[in-house]
Amino acid sequence: MPLSAPRCDETVAWSALAGHAQVHGRELDLRQLFQDDPDRVQRLSLQAPEVWADLSRSHWDVATQRHLLDLARECLLADRRDALLAGAAVNTTEGRAVLHTALRAPKGQGPHSEAVHAELDRMLAFAERIRARAGGEQPGDIHDVVHIGIGGSDLGPRMVIAALAHRLHPGLRLHSISNVDGQDLGALLPRLNPAHTLFVVASKTFTTQETLANANTARQWFLDAGGTEIDRHFVAVSTAVERVRAFGISEVFAFWDWVGGRFSMWSTIGLPIALGIGADGFRELLAGAHAMDRHFAEAPFEANLPVQLGLLDVWYRNFKGYTSRCVAPYAQGLRSLPAYLQQLVMESNGKSVDAQGQPLPYATSDVLWGEPGTNGQHAFFQMLHQGSDVVPVEFILVARPSYPAVLQASPALQAALKQQHEALLANGLAQAQALMWGKTEAEALTEQAPTASPALAPEVIARHRTFPGNRPSLTLVLDEVSPRSLGALIALFEHRTFVSGAVWGINSFDQWGVELGKALCQQLLPRLQSGDTAGLDASSAALIGRLRQG
Numbered sequence: 105m106p107l108s109a110p111r112c113d114e115t116v117a118w119s120a121l122a123g124h125a126q127v128h129g130r131e132l133d134l135r136q137l138f139q140d141d142p143d144r145v146q147r148l149s150l151q152a153p154e155v156w157a158d159l160s161r162s163h164w165d166v167a168t169q170r171h172l173l174d175l176a177r178e179c180l181l182a183d184r185r186d187a188l189l190a191g192a193a194v195n196t197t198e199g200r201a202v203l204h205t206a207l208r209a210p211k212g213q214g215p216h217s218e219a220v221h222a223e224l225d226r227m228l229a230f231a232e233r234i235r236a237r238a239g240g241e242q243p244g245d246i247h248d249v250v251h252i253g254i255g256g257s258d259l260g261p262r263m264v265i266a267a268l269a270h271r272l273h274p275g276l277r278l279h280s281i282s283n284v285d286g287q288d289l290g291a292l293l294p295r296l297n298p299a300h301t302l303f304v305v306a307s308k309t310f311t312t313q314e315t316l317a318n319a320n321t322a323r324q325w326f327l328d329a330g331g332t333e334i335d336r337h338f339v340a341v342s343t344a345v346e347r348v349r350a351f352g353i354s355e356v357f358a359f360w361d362w363v364g365g366r367f368s369m370w371s372t373i374g375l376p377i378a379l380g381i382g383a384d385g386f387r388e389l390l391a392g393a394h395a396m397d398r399h400f401a402e403a404p405f406e407a408n409l410p411v412q413l414g415l416l417d418v419w420y421r422n423f424k425g426y427t428s429r430c431v432a433p434y435a436q437g438l439r440s441l442p443a444y445l446q447q448l449v450m451e452s453n454g455k456s457v458d459a460q461g462q463p464l465p466y467a468t469s470d471v472l473w474g475e476p477g478t479n480g481q482h483a484f485f486q487m488l489h490q491g492s493d494v495v496p497v498e499f500i501l502v503a504r505p506s507y508p509a510v511l512q513a514s515p516a517l518q519a520a521l522k523q524q525h526e527a528l529l530a531n532g533l534a535q536a537q538a539l540m541w542g543k544t545e546a547e548a549l550t551e552q553a554p555t556a557s558p559a560l561a562p563e564v565i566a567r568h569r570t571f572p573g574n575r576p577s578l579t580l581v582l583d584e585v586s587p588r589s590l591g592a593l594i595a596l597f598e599h600r601t602f603v604s605g606a607v608w609g610i611n612s613f614d615q616w617g618v619e620l621g622k623a624l625c626q627q628l629l630p631r632l633q634s635g636d637t638a639g640l641d642a643s644s645a646a647l648i649g650r651l652r653q654g
């Protein structure tokens with residue numbers, strides 16, 4: 105953090121925002137704002153590469169934005185962004201640069217370009233070699249790829265592969281295994297043929313318990329099932345090449361300590377993606393992210409979508425008091441996006457000290473959660489509409505659906521699928537409308553409620569059927585789910601997370617909070633195995649005793 109940057113809550117803009125929240129914030133009613141300003145959508149929507157954002161249903165106005173931009177200036181956001189992109193050691197607690205943007209810069213641009221592109225080319229050549237013979241019947245021709253990793257070494261490839269299902273090589277089945285629970289891998293192994301399976305063991309550190317346990321079991325299964333030529337069936341992706349070799353895998357695709365785990369899908373961690381969508385598709389993914397990087401680096405803050413969203417996050421968290429946000433992609437392919445974003449946002453900004461280790465007196469990361477629409481509507485949307493907490497919702501709508509080519513043969517089938525897509529979009533639009541407009545008691549009274557109990561007075565039923573409305577949402581629109589648009593969308597969330605973290609003055613790139621549980625697990629494992637609970641807290645001792653009875 106540049107020494108001259110004040111803590112965000114000590115800035116003039118922070119006080120101004122607090123005052124603004126008192127006056128405007130409490131009275132802010134979206135319905136009124138739309139009535140007062142017919143240009144609200146134009147004023148508060150933004151086009152970034154591949155993503156159009158309607159921020160007009162957010163709980164803010166132009167004055168809020170002005171104060172937030174002042175806050176960004178006082179917190180030296182532009183300097184911090186430039187330091188990040190230039191490769192300064194912004195991950196101070198680990199003394200590292202944070203350069204995932206260098207992984208998607210075109211050849212000859214950005215830091216470490218030569219090394220990045222050499223390893224990228226090598227990985228893509230490997231992926232193309234596998235793809236060229238995928239589904240074939242010669243020994244070594246691959247039918248199944250099992251990607252073993254967890255957290256940042258799993259969530260990105262898992263999410264992208266689901267999103268781009270329509271683009272995957274038809275001869276390859278791609279599987280992701282992460283949980284140390286052997287049921288994850290155990291359910292898959294009986295369906296595999298060792299002669300036609302490729303295991304990709306992905307771990308930045310190559311010390312992660314879950315990944316090593318799964319890799320170990322996979323290797324044991326491979327040998328037991330008569331597999332030969334382990335070298336052709338196990339490859340690894342890691343920064344710890346020596347550890348991989350010690351484990352017995354010789355083909356390693358490398359990356360570097362300046363790539364954070366949750367920002368690593370652009371590196372060789374993306375190998376399963378490349379196997380699925382090929383070298384050209386992978387390069388498109390990188391190009392989409394790079395376009396968003398340029399936007400983040402160059403667009404004025406007023407028109408800079410990651411900056412605007414990151415500032416909105418600060419406004420919501422610190423001045424509106426919202427503690428969580430729901431991400432609802434109206435695209436089944438994006439079903440794994442909320443899980444991916446959970447790590448990105450909450451591992452990055454779930455901190456209570458600043459970059460210098462000083463305790464922070466203000467709130468940082470919110471809780472991110474979500475499910476694809478329309479499934480979420482039949483689960484938790486009740487709470488979003490009528491619950492006592494206000495939860496901002498982020499809709500992601502996709503103009504054109506993507507189906508595998510085989511479904512495009514019959515016009516009648518195409519028409520049926522088109523109708524489904526229109527229904528999907530209409531549902532997303534309807535939810536955003538319902539959140540904003542709500543329904544008054546008077547409106548509810550005028551309606552019939554066929555399932556309401558006749559024993560109750562209409563006024564009572566009407567109170568149950570009232571929606572407060574004025575609930576905030578925002579909508580991100582993509583033309584289609586393609587490697588390019590997905591790259592841009594993910595980079596948007598990365599930079600947005602950096603922006604709020606930078607304003608809060610925290611290090612968004614370490615994750616010390618996951619260490620304690622890992623260390624305690626190492627201590628508890630022998631206790632669980634032996635039953636020796638001496639000196640343990642009473643609850644842990646009782647639980648171990650009970651589990652050992654089972």
Ligand code: F6P
Pocket residue numbers: 254255256257306307308309310311312315365366451615618
């Ligand atoms: O959950 C903690 C964490 O360190 C993540 O940050 C990381 O993505 C994950 O574990 C996996 O680590 P590795 O790639 O070293 O196996």
